Amino acid sequence: xxxxxxxxxxxxxxxxxxxxxxxxxxxxxxxxxxxxxxxxxxxxxxxxxxxxxxxxxxxxxxxxxxxxxxxxxxxxxxxxxxxxxxxxxxxxxxxxxxxxxxxxxxxxxxxxxxxxxxxxxxxxxxxxxxxxxxxxxxxxxxxxxxxxxxxxxxxxxxxxxxxxxxxxxxxxxxxxxxxxxxxxxxxxxxxxxxxxxxxxxxxxxxxxxxxxxxxxxxxxxxxxxxxxxxxxxxxxxxxxxxxxxxxxxxxxxxxxxxxxxxxxxxxxxxxxxxxxxxxxxxxxxxxxxxxxxxxxxxxxxxxxxxxxxxxxxxxxxxxxxxxxxxxxxxxxxxxxxxxxxxxxxxxxxxxxxxxxxxxxxxxxxxxxxxxxxxxxxxxxxxxxxxxxxxxxxxxxxxxxxxxxxxxxxxxxxxxxxxxxxxxxxxxxxxxxxxxxxxxxxxxxxxxxxxxxxxxxxxxxxxxxxxxxxxxxxxxxxxxxxxxxxxxxxxxxxxxxxxxxxxxxxxxxxxxxxxxxxxxxxxxxxxxxxxxxxxxxxxxxxxxxxxxxxxxxxxxxxxxxxxxxxxxxxxxxxxxxxxxxxxxxxxxxxxxxx
Numbered sequence: 001x002x003x004x005x006x007x008x009x010x011x012x013x014x015x016x017x018x019x020x021x022x023x024x025x026x027x028x029x030x031x032x033x034x035x036x037x038x039x040x041x042x043x044x045x046x047x048x049x050x051x052x053x054x055x056x057x058x059x060x061x062x063x064x065x066x067x068x069x070x071x072x073x074x075x076x077x078x079x080x081x082x083x084x085x086x087x088x089x090x091x092x093x094x095x096x097x098x099x100x101x102x103x104x105x106x107x108x109x110x111x112x113x114x115x116x117x118x119x120x121x122x123x124x125x126x127x128x129x130x131x132x133x134x135x136x137x138x139x140x141x142x143x144x145x146x147x148x149x150x151x152x153x154x155x156x157x158x159x160x161x162x163x164x165x166x167x168x169x170x171x172x173x174x175x176x177x178x179x180x181x182x183x184x185x186x187x188x189x190x191x192x193x194x195x196x197x198x199x200x201x202x203x204x205x206x207x208x209x210x211x212x213x214x215x216x217x218x219x220x221x222x223x224x225x226x227x228x229x230x231x232x233x234x235x236x237x238x239x240x241x242x243x244x245x246x247x248x249x250x251x252x253x254x255x256x257x258x259x260x261x262x263x264x265x266x267x268x269x270x271x272x273x274x275x276x277x278x279x280x281x282x283x284x285x286x287x288x289x290x291x292x293x294x295x296x297x298x299x300x301x302x303x304x305x306x307x308x309x310x311x312x313x314x315x316x317x318x319x320x321x322x323x324x325x326x327x328x329x330x331x332x333x334x335x336x337x338x339x340x341x342x343x344x345x346x347x348x349x350x351x352x353x354x355x356x357x358x359x360x361x362x363x364x365x366x367x368x369x370x371x372x373x374x375x376x377x378x379x380x381x382x383x384x385x386x387x388x389x390x391x392x393x394x395x396x397x398x399x400x401x402x403x404x405x406x407x408x409x410x411x412x413x414x415x416x417x418x419x420x421x422x423x424x425x426x427x428x429x430x431x432x433x434x435x436x437x438x439x440x441x442x443x444x445x446x447x448x449x450x451x452x453x454x455x456x457x458x459x460x461x462x463x464x465x466x467x468x469x470x471x472x473x474x475x476x477x478x479x480x481x482x483x484x485x486x487x488x489x490x491x492x493x494x495x496x497x498x499x500x501x502x503x504x505x506x507x508x509x510x511x512x513x514x515x516x517x518x519x520x521x522x523x524x525x526x527x528x529x530x531x532x533x534x535x536x537x538x539x540x541x542x543x544x545x546x547x548x549x550x551x552x553x554x555x556x557x558x559x560x561x562x563x564x565x566x567x568x569x570x571x572x573x574x575x576x577x578x579x580x581x582x583x584x585x586x587x588x589x590x591x592x593x
Contacts, residue, residue: 004203011082011206015059019079022066025353029069032098035090038066039076039098048100051172051181052076055109055165056091057116058083060204061230062281064162064316067354073169074352075099082204082319083231085115091123096130105133105178107185109165111157112140113231135182139164141194141327143253144227144236146261155264156229158194159278159325162315163346166355170348174340184334188342191330193254193265197235197246198228198280198323226250230280230318247294248302250326255303265330269304272331274346279314280321288312291324299328308343309364313356384447385486387493391444394451397592399439402432404588405581412584416577419558424467424577431463431471432585448493449486452479467522467578473512474526477505499534506530517549520558522578525550529586543583543590550575550583 008014019038023029028044031037036059042048055065056078065077078094080086095106106127110120117138124134141160168185176184200219203211219225219238224246227235239249257263267273277292279285292312299305308331316325331342347361406429413425435458444451456475463471481501482493506527515523528549533542553576 004209006203006205009205011204014205015079015081018059018062019066022069022353025067026070026351028071028351032093035093035098036079036086037076037090037094037098038069038079039094040069040071042100044071045075045100046071047175048102049104050175051178052099052103052106053109053165053169053172053181054078054094054099054106055161056080056086056094056120057111057113058085058231060202060319061317063314063354065165065354068162068165068169068352070350070352070355072173072348072350072352073166073355075103075172085113085119088119088122088126091120092126095123095127095132095134105135107168107172107178107181108134108136109161109168109185110136110138111161112138112154113157114153116157133178135178137164137168137182137185137189139189139192141189141192142196142227142229143193143262143264144195144229146236146259148261149236156233158196158230158327159276159316160189160192160194160327160329162278162355163192163274163276163327163329164188166350167342167345169350169352170345171336171340173348174345176336176340180336184336184340184342184345187332187334188329191265191332192327193267194325194327195226195250195253196228196230196280196323196325197224197226197250198318198321199224200322201225201228201232202280202282202319202321204232204319226253228321228323230316230321232318243291243294244298247291247298247326251295251298251303254326254328267303267305267328267330271305272343273305273307274309274329274331274343275299275307275311276315276325276327276329277310277312278316278325278327279312280319280323280325281314281317282320282322283324288324295326309346309357311357315354315356383449385449385483386488386490387448387482387486388446388490389448389493391446393593394448395439395444397589399436400592401585401587401589402436402439404591405429405432405585406436408581408584412577412581415574415580418574420577423465424581427463427465427467428581431459431468434458434462449479449483452482470509470513470522474505474509477508478502481505481508495533495537495539499530499537502530503534515559518556518559520553520556520576520579522576522582524553524556524576525579525582525586539593540590543586546586547583550579553579 020031022038023031028041030039030041052075054076055074058080060082068074069077076094076098078086078090108120108124110116124136127134139157139161140155142156142158164185167188168181171181171184222240223238225235225238226249253262255267279288334340409425409429413422416422416424435455438454438458456479459475460472478501481504485497515521517524517527525546528545529542532545555572
């Protein structure tokens with residue numbers, strides 16, 4: 001139900017304040033609140049005779065269309081209410097009063113939805129009746145709705161609209177005629193295919209929570225809807241699949257020439273293309289980047305396509321929808337000569353906050369050689385010592401502790417989910433599994449420093465977050481302090497020597513963290529272990545002290561770490577996850593000695 005929560009519940013306020021915000025991020029824009037029009041300030045237009053480019057539609061698709069207004073893109077945008085077309089009156093006002101009087105003509109870019117086409121059509125006919133030269137470019141790039149189902153309505157307009165707007169805007173900025181701008185816009189549409197997919201429909205501000213519940217139940221857990229529209233329209237199918245499977249289906253709908261119902265554009269292997277991956281609005285940037293990786297991989301492997309440009313981000317949204325749209329544009333000759341190719345028009349600068357393609361053409365066109373990167377650690381020779389331990393004892397004791405730690409992962413994770421962010425157990429388990437692989441695959445030498453140095457590298461590579469950093473610092477210091485006890489002759493590393501090295505490492509750790517026993521951290525287990533081992537030389541007693549220290553953190557209020565911010569009464573119910581995990585390892589270690 002998180003999707004049903006909004007910062008602005010009033011839909012009217014959401015639209016008006018959202019449009020006003022566009023002018024705050026680009027001071028060259030003006031907001032006509034009455035008519036919901038965003039347009040360029042007259043003083044910002046260097047060549048007012050140039051063709052004006054206008055777009056518009058329902059709100060909720062931000063940054064489209066308002067944030068595309070700016071030099072090199074749109075001259076103006078007309079916004080409706082959420083998911084509803086602007087009225088013919090708003091559009092007439094825009095075309096007749098919000099554009100430069102000297103403009104040669106106007107190209108209006110409209111997505112292929114009935115309300116948009118009709119209302120913009122009325123506004124355009126009124127402008128023509130007043131003597132203005134106006135051309136309309138209707139964007140219909142969706143393949144989710146095939147020919148049979150689309151009927152006379154045809155394909156819907158999706159995120160390919162952003163590409164059409166950018167290309168027409170750049171062409172107008174370059175001084176092209178109305179006819180040429182419209183011709184190229186239509187050429188782009190004719191060579192453009194898009195399809196969307198979403199994990200859920202969106203909740204519109206101001207609508208009931210019951211509607212959100214119904215939508216959640218309609219799609220069901222584990223399902224993704226392919227072909228979903230940008231106004232909550234149902235898709236063509238619901239599937240349960242992983243990302244590779246989803247992308248495979250979507251690309252087939254776009255590019256498979258055997259699908260006669262959807263083979264709108266023929267794109268041959270090796271042809272030049274542009275790929276746009278558009279966020280519906282609610283997909284995390286992390287996942288969207290992963291989606292891009294999968295799409296590019298399958299395009300190359302299955303269709304022989306290596307896009308000349310890969311553009312990713314939120315360009316044409318659907319509120320906070322957890323989905324994405326793939327658009328592939330076939331690059332064709334505009335027939336307009338130099339500096340007016342599709343690629344050059346896409347690359348042309350634009351001062352519009354909604355167009356976020358920031359990589360320069362030179363960067364795209366440069367040939368980059370293969371980089372054979374190696375980790376410096378792979379080249380470092382491990383410096384041996386004369387210190388000695390029993391390799392079999394070292395291996396068995398470490399594995400005993402590590403296996404006990406791995407067995408406690410679910411418990412540690414549960415504790416951390418209550419008082420932290422739930423990642424402590426997974427991090428400890430990942431590190432432990434990495435060390436066990438080393439112990440099983442490598443021959444363990446009698447020199448403890450060689451094994452300790454390798455273990456440090458594994459911890460650094462596999463454990464992240466705060467606990468990973470603390471363990472890495474402590475173990476690096478431990479390796480250095482063990483080495484200090486090296487001598488010119490072969491020497492057994494005794495428990496008292498281990499204890500001294502551990503104690504020195506504990507002090508070194510204090511340079512990087514103020515944590516002490518009583519702060520509800522892993523130090524509540526580590527400090528008692530080191531102090532007891534140093535005082536008694538008995539590992540079992542030291543492990544028992546660590547266990548007591550971890551148990552005593554139950555009810556202890558955190559002074560450091562993420563638990564400080566979590567709040568609540570969770571600290572009264574569970575021990576500190578990090579301290580508990582460490583005590584489990586130390587207990588298992590002691591049991592094997």
